[in-house]
Amino acid sequence: xxxxxxxxxxxxxxxxxxxxxxxxxxxxxxxxxxxxxxxxxxxxxxxxxxxxxxxxxxxxxxxxxxxxxxxxxxxxxxxxxxxxxxxxxxxxxxxxxxxxxxxxxxxxxxxxxxxxxxxxxxxxxxxxxxxxxxxxxxxxxxxxxxxxxxxxxxxxxxxxxxxxxxxxxxxxxxxxxxxxxxxxxxxxxxxxxxxxxxxxxxxxxxxxxxxxxxxxxxxxxxxxxxxxxxxxxxxxxxxxxxxxxxxxxxxxxxxxxxxxxxxxxxxxxxxxxxxxxxxxxxxxxxxxxxxxxxxxxxxxxxxxxxxxxxxxxxxxxxxxxxxxxxxxxxxxxxxxxxxx
Amino acid sequence: xxxxxxxxxxxxxxxxxxxxxxxxxxxxxxxxxxxxxxxxxxxxxxxxxxxxxxxxxxxxxxxxxxxxxxxxxxxxxxxxxxxxxxxxxxxxxxxxxxxxxxxxxxxxxxxxxxxxxxxxxxxxxxxxxxxxxxxxxxxxxxxxxxxxxxxxxxxxxxxxxxxxxxxxxxxxxxxxxxxxxxxxxxxxxxxxxxxxxxxxxxxxxxxxxxxxxxxxxxxxxxxxxxxxxxxxxxxxxxxxxxxxxxxxxxxxxxxxxxxxxxxxxxxxxxxxxxxxxxxxxxxxxxxxxxxxxxxxxxxxxxxxxxxxxxxxxxxxxxxxxxxxxxxxxxxxxxxxxxxxxxxxxxxxxxxxxxxxxxxxxxxxxxxxxxxxxxxxxxxxxxxxxxxxxxxxxxxxxxxxxxxxxxxxxxxxxxxxxxxxxxxxxxxxxxxxxxxxxxxxxxxxxxxxxxxxxxxxxxxxxxxxxxxxxxxxxxxxxxxxxxxxxxxxxxxxxxxxxxxxxxxxxxxxxxxxxxxxxxxxxxxxxxxxxxxxxxxxxxxxxxxxxxxxxxxxxxxxxxx
Numbered sequence: 001x002x003x004x005x006x007x008x009x010x011x012x013x014x015x016x017x018x019x020x021x022x023x024x025x026x027x028x029x030x031x032x033x034x035x036x037x038x039x040x041x042x043x044x045x046x047x048x049x050x051x052x053x054x055x056x057x058x059x060x061x062x063x064x065x066x067x068x069x070x071x072x073x074x075x076x077x078x079x080x081x082x083x084x085x086x087x088x089x090x091x092x093x094x095x096x097x098x099x100x101x102x103x104x105x106x107x108x109x110x111x112x113x114x115x116x117x118x119x120x121x122x123x124x125x126x127x128x129x130x131x132x133x134x135x136x137x138x139x140x141x142x143x144x145x146x147x148x149x150x151x152x153x154x155x156x157x158x159x160x161x162x163x164x165x166x167x168x169x170x171x172x173x174x175x176x177x178x179x180x181x182x183x184x185x186x187x188x189x190x191x192x193x194x195x196x197x198x199x200x201x202x203x204x205x206x207x208x209x210x211x212x213x214x215x216x217x218x219x220x221x222x223x224x225x226x227x228x229x230x231x232x233x234x235x236x237x238x239x240x241x242x243x244x245x246x247x248x249x250x251x252x253x254x255x256x257x258x259x260x261x262x263x264x265x266x267x268x269x270x271x272x273x274x275x276x277x278x279x280x281x282x283x284x285x286x287x288x289x290x291x292x293x294x295x296x297x298x299x300x301x302x303x304x305x306x307x308x309x310x311x312x313x314x315x316x317x318x319x320x321x322x323x324x325x326x327x328x329x330x331x332x333x334x335x336x337x338x339x340x
Numbered sequence: 341x342x343x344x345x346x347x348x349x350x351x352x353x354x355x356x357x358x359x360x361x362x363x364x365x366x367x368x369x370x371x372x373x374x375x376x377x378x379x380x381x382x383x384x385x386x387x388x389x390x391x392x393x394x395x396x397x398x399x400x401x402x403x404x405x406x407x408x409x410x411x412x413x414x415x416x417x418x419x420x421x422x423x424x425x426x427x428x429x430x431x432x433x434x435x436x437x438x439x440x441x442x443x444x445x446x447x448x449x450x451x452x453x454x455x456x457x458x459x460x461x462x463x464x465x466x467x468x469x470x471x472x473x474x475x476x477x478x479x480x481x482x483x484x485x486x487x488x489x490x491x492x493x494x495x496x497x498x499x500x501x502x503x504x505x506x507x508x509x510x511x512x513x514x515x516x517x518x519x520x521x522x523x524x525x526x527x528x529x530x531x532x533x534x535x536x537x538x539x540x541x542x543x544x545x546x547x548x549x550x551x552x553x554x555x556x557x558x559x560x561x562x563x564x565x566x567x568x569x570x571x572x573x574x575x576x577x578x579x580x581x582x583x584x585x586x587x588x589x590x591x592x593x594x595x596x597x598x599x600x601x602x603x604x605x606x607x608x609x610x611x612x613x614x615x616x617x618x619x620x621x622x623x624x625x626x627x628x629x630x631x632x633x634x635x636x637x638x639x640x641x642x643x644x645x646x647x648x649x650x651x652x653x654x655x656x657x658x659x660x661x662x663x664x665x666x667x668x669x670x671x672x673x674x675x676x677x678x679x680x681x682x683x684x685x686x687x688x689x690x691x692x693x694x695x696x697x698x699x700x701x702x703x704x705x706x707x708x709x710x711x712x713x714x715x716x717x718x719x720x721x722x723x724x725x726x727x728x729x730x731x732x733x734x735x736x737x738x739x740x741x742x743x744x745x746x747x748x749x750x751x752x753x754x755x756x757x758x759x760x761x762x763x764x765x766x767x768x769x770x771x772x773x774x775x776x777x778x779x780x781x782x783x784x785x786x787x788x789x790x791x792x793x794x795x796x797x798x799x800x801x802x803x804x805x806x807x808x809x810x811x812x813x814x815x816x817x818x819x820x821x822x823x824x825x826x827x828x829x830x831x832x833x834x835x836x837x838x839x840x841x842x843x844x845x846x847x848x849x850x851x852x853x854x855x856x857x858x859x860x861x862x863x864x865x866x867x868x869x870x871x872x873x874x875x876x877x878x879x880x881x882x883x884x885x886x887x888x889x890x891x892x893x894x895x896x897x898x899x
Binding site: 135 | 399401717719720721722723725728731732735736739740742746751753754786787789790791793794797798800801808811812830834837838839840841844845846847848849852853857860861864899
């Protein structure tokens with residue numbers, strides 16, 4: 001029987017402070033830049049025009065930009081998209097669009113005309129056009145925020161019913177952490193927040209929650225057995241026991257995501273990137289956010305009649321040291337589990 | 341559940357799934373020759389979203405830049421009628437025209453990648469006319485001239501007719517309508533002449549003569565009304581737009597198609613009208629129209645005209661008592677023209693007889709559409725070229741196959757025999773998911789495809805959970821049989837809780853997402869349901885089957 005990470009006794013929770021500092025630094029870096037420059041919304045949310053063009057001959061980016069600007073678009077964004085003959089043009093700020101209240105797609109027509117004038121008809125083809133009016137954009141933004149909020153709420157309620165509220169809150173905080181780190185990741189990777197990316201974020205949310213639930217399920221099971229050990233140890237043991245599963249599942253999901261990233265094309269790549277990062281942050285938060293949060297909540301609002309399980313209110317350093325010592329003994333006793 | 345029942349259930353679901361996915365001839369309501377008809381199409385019954393098959397998604401909203409519109413919802417209802425009419429003229433397969441929210445119309449045009457044409461057609465305001473049907477038999481009298489003109493145009497028109505077929509068929513779709521192959525030579529008059537016997541009592545004789553017009557057109561029930569078999573529609577439609585043909589008609593007469601078609605003994609007929617070119621009145625004169633149920637007269641539509649319009653209309657109607665008045669919206673005759681019973685000034689009603697209220701509502705909408713042109717503007721356009729759509733499908737499949745291959749290898753290497761069972765489960769998972777998508781008529785979008793690939797990785801999670809539990813139970817010294825039972829039992833709460841919470845997230849996405857994202861949510865939900873079933877039920881059954889074959893002698897299990 002091929003086994004990885006079998007019967008491990010890592011003290012995961014012990015590193016929670018280091019983990020918290022790391023993730024806080026990452027989130028602060030990302031959100032700081034977000035606060036300064038704002039969220040990099042795609043035209044789905046801001047309104048604007050996106051065109052994907054394929055040229056017969058590799059063109060000069062500056063030329064395209066100049067041509068598009070000449071058509072009346074302020075600061076168009078021209079980017080290579082895949083091969084050196086494919087480009088996307090983003091126009092969010094057209095001189096006329098707001099004043100005239102004209103149709104959303106007329107800008108696309110103007111851009112196309114300008115490019116035809118520059119390169120001649122037939123020198124390029126428009127492979128994709130997306131044009132979103134400002135009102136639709138703000139509606140979609142509201143819809144996305146609503147979807148995120150409601151999914152938090154629904155999750156909280158479900159977990160509160162199936163587990164109990166402490167678990168629910170810890171899991172939701174862990175997933176909220178994932179949303180924050182993912183936003184930071186998007187910012188640091190210069191990825192746009194589009195509808196598809198929102199879908200990816202929600203998937204990450206589900207995935208991370210999944211992972212948290214698997215660990216919490218173990219904790220729930222162990223708590224039922226009424227072992228007289230601190231929750232700290234129960235958590236650690238649960239994480240260790242579910243470690244082989246975590247590694248296997250993350251591996252298969254990661255490979256599927258990798259396949260998407262490499263082969264599914266440019267359009268879906270931002271989605272794949274968010275998923276790749278999501279697997280990392282989801283795994284991390286299930287162990288280092290959900291776990292310590294549960295401990296913290298237990299200490300603040302102890303479970304009725306189970307105060308014995310709760311670590312005393314001593315300072316964290318002392319508590320960790322004591323628990324590390326306490327755990328060493330039973331671990332040594334069962335150091336070589338025999339295969340039966 | 342007994343083992344044999346379990347196997348039967350699995351096999352039944354497999355059979356059902358395969359049946360769901362076999363390319364088949366399906367009857368669909370779609371557009372052929374510009375008219376909505378039921379045609380037969382052969383395809384794998386999974387709908388592809390616009391981002392995968394290419395096409396245009398347009399959202400229109402009321403343009404209030406030139407003044408506010410009082411009742412937006414009603415304005416949109418009226419505009420919807422107009423937009424639907426115009427989309428029908430596009431000749432794309434499976435167009436979608438629907439009201440979204442209170443103040444928006446969503447139009448989806450698969451296979452169309454000309455935003456200009458779409459905008460022009462969708463945005464212009466409606467034009468309504470009342471025109472008297474021709475009672476001078478103008479068409480019959482001009483038949484020789486029409487046929488002669490058509491003959492001269494024949495070499496030219498052949499190509500036009502062909503071009504419009506490809507337009508109508510759309511990408512990746514084969515229409516079984518072979519109508520156009522036999523044009524300018526096929527004998528359709530015989531079929532048409534025998535066709536109408538029972539449903540059109542009046543005059544079903546084919547008009548005499550040899551040309552295309554003589555062969556294809558038959559007289560209808562009222563003056564100026566003619567039936568054209570849908571097989572000849574394309575050709576006739578292309579012809580009557582030509583000035584040469586128009587010139588062959590007497591002056592001040594025009595051809596107008598009806599928006600309706602009638603099936604008579606298996607052949608679908610479009611109505612063609614010859615009308616007096618000069619309208620009695622145009623839609624601007626109409627101020628209101630309402631559907632009503634009248635106890636004596638049945639369903640009626642009452643309409644009100646402006647004072648000035650009423651004066652003109654009174655003069656016109658008194659000159660045309662007992663004539664038929666065609667209601668023409670955007671050059672299409674709406675329904676059968678009603679007969680004028682007397683002079684009408686500012687208030688009139690159209691009696692619909694036994695037709696239901698829906699028909700009256702539709703007609704009232706048409707009249708109001710002409711009454712108040714609602715300016716529409718484009719709020720959102722998403723257009724994907726057909727080649728790009730095909731490219732996305734291709735890449736998505738590549739990624740999917742690679743993901744499957746990698747996951748299969750990992751499972752086989754790590755779990756050996758049990759991994760093999762999981763792989764069987766995975767195969768069924770793919771089958772069930774696709775069948776579910778087909779069964780619920782879900783639309784597969786690009787994010788949906790990505791979600792599906794991703795779900796292949798996630799789908800084995802339940803298996804992994806179970807296998808790891810079985811391993812733990814074996815470690816505790818349980819027998820193989822007990823270990824398997826306990827493994828499944830202990831893994832269950834975690835599997836259920838994690839999947840249900842993911843499904844709740846997906847449901848939220850479905851409810852508040854739009855377009856492609858919705859497609860993603862649907863794929864996710866179908867995938868979760870299928871993966872739970874295969875991991876929990878199918879793999880369990882496979883274990884039971886294996887245990888039974890070993891007849892209790894299983895000392896070890898390869899896991």
